[in-house]
Amino acid sequence: MTNGAGVCSGILGAVLYTNNCTIVFTLTVNAYYTAVTVQIEDYYSSLSTTPMSSVPLEFLFYGYITPVDCSAQPSIIGVRPNR
Numbered sequence: 001m002t003n004g005a006g007v008c009s010g011i012l013g014a015v016l017y018t019n020n021c022t023i024v025f026t027l028t029v030n031a032y033y034t035a036v037t038v039q040i041e042d043y044y045s046s047l048s049t050t051p052m053s054s055v056p057l058e059f060l061f062y063g064y065i066t067p068v069d070c071s072a073q074p075s076i077i078g079v080r081p082n083r
Helices: none
Strands: 015-017 022-024 033-042 053-062
């Protein structure tokens, strides 16, 4: 697979919570792009070793410099059905 070939290392400290498919990380470099690649696979049963399908999913994040007068934390707006 050549997707994401320019991304050479992972995000230090990133955590994947498998119970609700949440990735938590903090960007540590301002004004810099960071890529996250996840491979989504589904299996016929918990005993299966070969996935029925496998789909790559890629996200690109950009670290903005926090304004000095910014007192509000970022928030996700909208319905999150898995919460």
